[in-house]
Amino acid sequence: xxLARYLGRKxxxxxxxxxVALVLNFLLPRLIPGNPVDVIVGQMAAGxxxxxxxLQQVHExxxxxxxxxxxxxxxxxxxxxxxxxxxxxxxxxxYPASVNKLIGQALPWSVAIQLPAILVxxxxxxxxxxxxxxxxGWFDRVGFVGSLFFSSIPPFALAxxxxxxxxxxxxxxxxxxxxxxxxSPEWSLTFFGDAITxxxxxxxxxxxxFIGGQAVGMRSMAIYELGSDYVNYNRGLGxxxxxxxxxxxRNAMLPQFTGLALSIAAIISGGxxxxxxxxxxxxxxxxxxxxxxxxxxxxxxxxxxxxxxxLIANFTVDILTGxxxxxxxxxxSGER
Amino acid sequence: MSLKGxxxxxxxxxxxxxxxxxxxxxxxxxxxxxxxxxVGGLYDRPKCCGILILGTDNEGQSxxxxxxYGTRTSLIVGLxxxxxxxxxxxxxxxxxxxxxxxxxxxxxAITNIGLAIPGIVVIILVSVSLPKRNIYTLAxxxxxxxxxxxxxxxxxxxxxxxxREHIDVARLSGAGFWSIxxxxxxxxxxxxxxxxxxxQVSGAILFESTLSLLGLGPANATxxxxxxxxxxxxxxxxxxxxxxxxxxTLMLTLIVFGLLLLQSSLNEVFNPRLRRxxxxxxxxxxxxxxxxxxxxxxxxxxxxxxxGMLETPVSSGREHR
Numbered sequence: 001x002x003l004a005r006y007l008g009r010k011x012x013x014x015x016x017x018x019x020v021a022l023v024l025n026f027l028l029p030r031l032i033p034g035n036p037v038d039v040i041v042g043q044m045a046a047g048x049x050x051x052x053x054x055l056q057q058v059h060e061x062x063x064x065x066x067x068x069x070x071x072x073x074x075x076x077x078x079x080x081x082x083x084x085x086x087x088x089x090x091x092x093x094x095y096p097a098s099v100n101k102l103i104g105q106a107l108p109w110s111v112a113i114q115l116p117a118i119l120v121x122x123x124x125x126x127x128x129x130x131x132x133x134x135x136x137g138w139f140d141r142v143g144f145v146g147s148l149f150f151s152s153i154p155p156f157a158l159a160x161x162x163x164x165x166x167x168x169x170x171x172x173x174x175x176x177x178x179x180x181x182x183x184s185p186e187w188s189l190t191f192f193g194d195a196i197t198x199x200x201x202x203x204x205x206x207x208x209x210f211i212g213g214q215a216v217g218m219r220s221m222a223i224y225e226l227g228s229d230y231v232n233y234n235r236g237l238g239x240x241x242x243x244x245x246x247x248x249x250r251n252a253m254l255p256q257f258t259g260l261a262l263s264i265a266a267i268i269s270g271g272x273x274x275x276x277x278x279x280x281x282x283x284x285x286x287x288x289x290x291x292x293x294x295x296x297x298x299x300x301x302x303x304x305x306x307x308x309x310x311l312i313a314n315f316t317v318d319i320l321t322g323x324x325x326x327x328x329x330x331x332x333s334g335e336r
Numbered sequence: 337m338s339l340k341g342x343x344x345x346x347x348x349x350x351x352x353x354x355x356x357x358x359x360x361x362x363x364x365x366x367x368x369x370x371x372x373x374x375v376g377g378l379y380d381r382p383k384c385c386g387i388l389i390l391g392t393d394n395e396g397q398s399x400x401x402x403x404x405y406g407t408r409t410s411l412i413v414g415l416x417x418x419x420x421x422x423x424x425x426x427x428x429x430x431x432x433x434x435x436x437x438x439x440x441x442x443x444x445a446i447t448n449i450g451l452a453i454p455g456i457v458v459i460i461l462v463s464v465s466l467p468k469r470n471i472y473t474l475a476x477x478x479x480x481x482x483x484x485x486x487x488x489x490x491x492x493x494x495x496x497x498x499x500r501e502h503i504d505v506a507r508l509s510g511a512g513f514w515s516i517x518x519x520x521x522x523x524x525x526x527x528x529x530x531x532x533x534x535x536q537v538s539g540a541i542l543f544e545s546t547l548s549l550l551g552l553g554p555a556n557a558t559x560x561x562x563x564x565x566x567x568x569x570x571x572x573x574x575x576x577x578x579x580x581x582x583x584x585t586l587m588l589t590l591i592v593f594g595l596l597l598l599q600s601s602l603n604e605v606f607n608p609r610l611r612r613x614x615x616x617x618x619x620x621x622x623x624x625x626x627x628x629x630x631x632x633x634x635x636x637x638x639x640x641x642x643x644g645m646l647e648t649p650v651s652s653g654r655e656h657r
Contacts, residue, residue, distance in 0.1 A: 017452040028461040152596040157585045164573050265454035273549050291551045303457040310454045
């Protein structure tokens with residue numbers, strides 16, 4: 001079972017990376033001089049609002065939750081235990097609220113906007129890039145410069161400009177949030193119809209940037225394939241162009257596919273900032289407010305989720321590549 | 337490489353980059369205003385000529401003064417972080433690729449893990465934990481997570497150069513490890529390293545602004561990202577105060593676009609295969625008769641230097657986004 005071994009190796013690799021990410025997630029915030037709980041409680045006290053007794057209670061709660069009275073390696077096991085059982089602890093910033101609840105409210109919005117954006121952007125971008133490479137001429141020139149421009153605009157810059165032009169100046173679409181005031185999230189047509197108007201702006205700001213990046217990559221891959229030996233050879237044999245183009249497309253496609261895995265981290269982090277610009281109630285906005293409040297448990301949970309999302313995406317792409325690309329299966333079994 | 341070989345695209349890119357650098361370097365001397373001085377009210381409209389030419393921001397500070405100082409900060413962070421990342425990546429990649437063996441295995445494993453974990457995650461965690469954030473710690477942290485790309489690509493090429501004959505000659509004539517690396521291996525990779533460096537700089541500038549937007553910007557300096565942070569936090573987009581958010585947005589776009597354009601035009605200069613591809617494409621679409629298919633002298637055989645970057649699927653120029 002060649003494929004099974006390939007899958008097994010990918011699973012093992014993903015687990016190793018996840019473990020390293022866990023260690024980083026655990027260790028980095030603990031490198032602050034002093035312990036984070038003292039720092040936070042100190043800030044809460046300085047900010048006023050909470051009384052002495054309540055602060056004492058908060059302090060004890062967190063000391064216990066993080067196991068800060070124990071040695072570091074035991075703390076790590078406490079942390080891993082919590083994470084593996086899906087418990088991200090209690091928020092500093094919005095004290096009694098659990099991090100799980102905060103994340104649970106934000107995550108669906110982020111997924112709803114990023115997943116379709118990535119799929120649409122990837123498909124449209126590749127078609128556009130391939131078309132530009134084959135057609136050449138003015139289509140290529142306009143398409144290439146346009147894609148290059150969109151791909152090199154910082155994602156949030158496009159978001160800001162779109163928000164200003166379409167949302168504020170033209171007033172076509174709402175300027176922020178995810179649904180109108182007075183409605184609450186539910187599975188109904190009215191809510192959906194309302195939420196979709198808030199959806200378009202952040203969605204398109206992510207998609208346009210991504211289309212640009214993919215198109216530029218696909219174009220150069222396709223052009224590169226066009227100049228390769230087998231194309232010349234085919235031409236020498238008198239094979240029809242339409243047939244050669246199919247090979248070219250398939251070969252140019254594969255790197256684009258692996259490219260998707262590599263670019264996913266950038267898209268996700270760009271998407272988070274886009275949410276922020278539109279105050280879309282997803283993880284990006286939550287991260288923003290958590291950073292403002294030094295809310296470590298929430299920040300840690302979000303960074304871990306981002307890592308997890310990227311790892312899962314990479315894993316999926318690896319698996320699909322294993323099915324699509326015969327060379328990978330062959331290389332694994334050494335029958336090249 | 338003569339100046340004639342440079343495409344118009346290169347000149348456009350160079351002009352944009354030079355413009356932004358001049359703005360950052362000379363701008364502060366011309367504008368001559370402390371970016372932290374209050375010179376007006378909340379979001380004063382732009383008035384002609386003088387420090388209020390772009391109005392004021394949410395704290396009544398001059399936007400133009402903030403813009404030039406912010407450009408300077410962003411460029412400094414970008415250059416430092418980009419340089420740092422390129423140098424580390426180059427060293428790690430060279431040593432891993434040329435030395436091989438267990439050292440290669442270890443360095444490659446580190447590189448691959450570093451590539452798999454999203455950089456933004458590590459940067460956020462470190463920045464949150466830092467007791468003090470200034471532009472130098474920021475540049476350091478960004479450089480620390482950005483070198484993996486360079487290392488992987490350089491390693492791939494260094495290990496292919498390693499098997500060449502001139503390396504054996506150098507070794508036989510008694511050249512030392514570092515001498516071979518620097519004088520016999522490095523020159524083959526130089527064109528790629530320059531391009532990777534340009535990409536790293538633009539990436540670092542983007543990283544800096546992303547962090548600043550999240551509220552993790554440098555505490556003691558204005559950058560383009562922190563300008564945007566305040567502009568968004570104080571709702572300048574919604575109230576229509578375009579002068580507060582548009583200039584930094586435009587500036588960032590110009591810098592990043594200029595650098596990427598520069599990189600892609602350098603790519604065409606360094607990489608004759610990309611140009612040959614164009615000629616071949618014309619043929620397949622128009623079915624023109626055989627025309628000169630002049631191979632560049634070093635051309636075909638092994639993909640090293642810029643051309644090699646397109647050979648390995650993983651780093652097919654997609655590496656940045």
